[in-house]
Structure formats: structure tokens, C-alpha cells
Amino acid sequence: MRNNRGLLGRRSFLIGLGAGVTGLAVAVGAHQLQARQKKATSKPEPTDTPVQVRDNFQVTGDAPLKERAAAKGLFFGAASGFGQLSKDEAFATEFARESAVLVAESDMKWKNLRPDPETFNFKRLDWLYDFTQRQKMLFRGHPLIWHKSMPEWFEETVTEKNAEAVLTEHIQRVAGYYAGKVHSWDVVNEAIMPSQGRQDGLRKTPWLKFLGADYIDLAFRVAAETDPKALLVYNENRLDYDTPEMEQRRTGLLKLLERLKSKGTPVQVLGVQGHLFPGELPFKPEVLRKFLAEVAAMGLKIMITEMDATDRNLPGDVVQRDNMVATAYEDYLSAALDEPAVMGVMTWGLSDRYTWIAGFRPRDDGEPVRPLPLDKDLNRKRAWQAIARAFDSAPSRIPPS
Numbered sequence: 001m002r003n004n005r006g007l008l009g010r011r012s013f014l015i016g017l018g019a020g021v022t023g024l025a026v027a028v029g030a031h032q033l034q035a036r037q038k039k040a041t042s043k044p045e046p047t048d049t050p051v052q053v054r055d056n057f058q059v060t061g062d063a064p065l066k067e068r069a070a071a072k073g074l075f076f077g078a079a080s081g082f083g084q085l086s087k088d089e090a091f092a093t094e095f096a097r098e099s100a101v102l103v104a105e106s107d108m109k110w111k112n113l114r115p116d117p118e119t120f121n122f123k124r125l126d127w128l129y130d131f132t133q134r135q136k137m138l139f140r141g142h143p144l145i146w147h148k149s150m151p152e153w154f155e156e157t158v159t160e161k162n163a164e165a166v167l168t169e170h171i172q173r174v175a176g177y178y179a180g181k182v183h184s185w186d187v188v189n190e191a192i193m194p195s196q197g198r199q200d201g202l203r204k205t206p207w208l209k210f211l212g213a214d215y216i217d218l219a220f221r222v223a224a225e226t227d228p229k230a231l232l233v234y235n236e237n238r239l240d241y242d243t244p245e246m247e248q249r250r251t252g253l254l255k256l257l258e259r260l261k262s263k264g265t266p267v268q269v270l271g272v273q274g275h276l277f278p279g280e281l282p283f284k285p286e287v288l289r290k291f292l293a294e295v296a297a298m299g300l301k302i303m304i305t306e307m308d309a310t311d312r313n314l315p316g317d318v319v320q321r322d323n324m325v326a327t328a329y330e331d332y333l334s335a336a337l338d339e340p341a342v343m344g345v346m347t348w349g350l351s352d353r354y355t356w357i358a359g360f361r362p363r364d365d366g367e368p369v370r371p372l373p374l375d376k377d378l379n380r381k382r383a384w385q386a387i388a389r390a391f392d393s394a395p396s397r398i399p400p401s
């Protein structure tokens with residue numbers, strides 16, 4: 001795994017690359033965009049191709065996911081938090097064994113970081129950062145600007161008058177505090193929502209209300225000035241399946257990214273969250289491949305940033321369910337990792353012992369959910385094997401020596 005500097009050095013390379021192809025990309029992009037818009041409104045072909053669920057995910061050896069990823073010039077990591085890693089030693093050991101990157105699941109969110117407008121409480125994040133340094137891991141920042149997990153004082157305090165100062169101060173304080181120490185920042189999270197009807201497809205959030213669409217550009221510019229070494233990521237969800245809703249979201253996101261690139265906004269990476277819905281939504285590899293290729297054609301790199309699998313629609317039988325989740329992971333990553341612009345994969349949690357899905361998308365039968373690579377006893381599941389096998393089969397990003 002290259003050290004932070006190696007990956008951090010990537011940023012200037014990325015900016016050069018991005019600037020070089022922006023003009024061409026915007027022209028090509030506009031053409032593709034018209035084609036997509038036509039498709040997005042036309043009736044989708046019926047997706048009746050049943051998923052061939054596999055039950056064999058044999059992998060060679062027992063090398064951890066971070067090593068299998070690094071062997072191909074990729075990274076593997078996961079989200080976790082102070083409450084998990086500082087208190088559960090067995091979990092922390094497995095986390096460090098499997099992951100080369102840590103992203104704070106919620107400790108960096110405004111409501112956990114800023115108890116009042118004046119206070120930034122970095123204690124928990126400092127513990128997480130120190131954990132990454134002890135374990136020779138990279139640290140991702142998530143999120144700087146989002147509309148969720150906001151503290152109560154935000155609504156009472158922030159107005160059209162002070163919103164720009166509040167946004168700027170937050171990024172300068174947080175990205176400034178960790179400047180030079182972070183692999184990448186999710187600068188803006190989940191800013192599109194085409195179904196709300198805006199022409200630009202943006203989600204109606206307080207940031208948009210107070211600052212207009214340019215709040216996104218502003219956030220990236222402040223982040224670039226504050227932490228010039230880190231990769232700057234725009235992070236988004238619900239982009240992965242062959243449904244009219246997600247096609248509309250992919251089209252809206254491409255429009256946003258083209259607008260940002262044409263303005264010279266310093267965004268280098270698209271974060272595709274990758275929350276999977278096996279047995280619920282139709283996955284078509286060619287749809288994902290096409291979308292990722294269109295993003296790459298803009299000169300952007302790509303990270304899968306929050307991969308997990310909701311199993312609420314799957315059978316109760318654990319073996320069957322684990323096979324279906326593993327099949328979904330392998331099918332998804334086989335498509336995603338074929339795109340050379342994809343740099344790495346983060347799962348949103350590492351073990352079923354700690355998953356937001358338990359509370360957010362529970363099963364009707366009340367059975368514990370099983371979305372992640374390790375089970376609640378920290379044993380590697382078929383999901384782990386599927387991700388391992390996807391890395392083992394992925395094309396290498398390491399140039400031939």
C-alpha cells in the first residue's frame with residue numbers, strides 16, 4: 001500500500017489530467033448527456049434476467065482484503081467509529097487486519113463534532129486518526145458538507161446572511177485541523193435529488209436555499225485551499241441499478257459533474273456509495289460500466305465509498321441469504337473494478353456486529369441482518385470471499401515494471 005504521500009501526490013497529477021481533458025470531456029459529455037436524457041424518459045427494457053445466485057466463492061489463501069486490493073494497486077477499507085474501535089479490541093484487531101483505510105462512520109458529522117456553533121470537539125476523531133497511524137492506515141474525511149446529521153443549533157443559527165461564512169468556517173476548521181493527514185475528503189455528500197424537480201437536479205437543502213447551486217463549487221474551492229494535498233471527493237448514493245429513478249440520478253449527477261468541471265471546480269473523485277439491494281432492484285453490469293466510463297471520461301477518478309448489502313428482501317435461510325449477498329457483491333465489483341478509474345473500495349462497516357442497516361433497513365422477520373464481510377462473531381463470510389475474489393480477478397492498476 002503506497003503511503004499517504006504517494007497517494008497524496010496523486011492530487012496534482014489528477015488535477016493536470018482533469019484540466020487537460022476537461023474541454024474534450026465536456027464536449028463529448030454533452031453529446032452523451034442528450035442520449036442519456038432521451039433514455040431516462042423512455043420506458044426501460046423489462047429487466048427479467050434472473051440473477052444466477054452462486055454458492056461457491058472459493059479464494060486462494062487467507063490474505064486479508066487490504067492485501068488483495070493492494071496487489072492490484074487498489075485500496076480496501078471500511079467505515080467505523082470511536083465507539084466501536086476504542087471499546088471492542090477484538091473488532092479493532094480484525095478491522096486493522098482487513099482494512100487499509102478508515103473513514104469515520106459518524107464521528108465527523110456536524111451533530112457529533114459541533115455541540116454548539118463555537119465548539120469543534122475533535123477528541124473522538126483524534127483517537128481514530130491516531131488509530132490509523134498506529135495501524136499504518138489511511139484516514140478519509142466524511143462528510144464536510146451534508147444536509148443530514150446536523151445539530152439542532154444549525155436551523156436556529158444559520159441564515160442566508162451567514163451561511164457562506166458558516167460553510168467556509170466549517171471546512172477551514174475541520175479540513176484545516178487534519179490538513180496533510182487525510183487521504184481524501186467527502187467534501188459534499190448527496191447533493192442531487194432530480195425527483196424534486198429542479199432543472200439542475202439538485203436536492204433542496206438549507207445550503208441550496210441560502211447559497212444557491214454554487215455552494216458546491218464554494219465548498220470544493222475552500223477545501224482545496226485548506227488541504228491542497230488531499231483528494232477531493234463528491235459523494236453520492238443510489239447510482240447502481242437499472243431503474244428509471246437511478247437512471248435519472250445518474251443523468252442528473254453527470255450534469256452536475258460536467259458543470260463543476262467546466263467551471264474548474266477542484267473535484268478530483270466521484271464517490272459512488274454502492275449501497276446494494278440484492279433481490280430488490282435489477283442490477284445490469286453494462287449500465288454501471290457505462291456510467292463509470294462516462295465519469296472517467298471527464299477526467300475524474302472513482303471510489304466505491306460505502307458498499308454494503310441490504311438483505312431485508314432475501315430468504316431467512318442464512319446460507320441462501322449469504323450466497324445472494326455474496327453474489328451481489330461479486331457481480332457489482334466485477335463490473336466496477338473493470339473501470340481503470342476506480343481507485344478503491346470502502347464498505348460501510350466491516351462486521352454485522354456493527355451495521356447501520358440493522359436499524360435503518362431491518363428484516364420483517366426480525367432476523368439479524370447480514371450485510372457485511374464479517375459476521376457478528378468476526379468470522380469471514382461468503383461476502384468476504386466474494387470481495388476477495390473480485391480483487392483477485394480485478395485488472396491491476398500497477399504499471400508493469
Ligand code: XIL
Nearest residue numbers: 105106143149189237273306348356
Ligand atoms: C449513516 C450512519 O451509518 C448511521 O449510523 C447514521 O445514523 C446515519 O448516517 N450515506 C452516508 C452516510 O453518506 O454518512 C450515512 O451513514 C449512510 C448513508
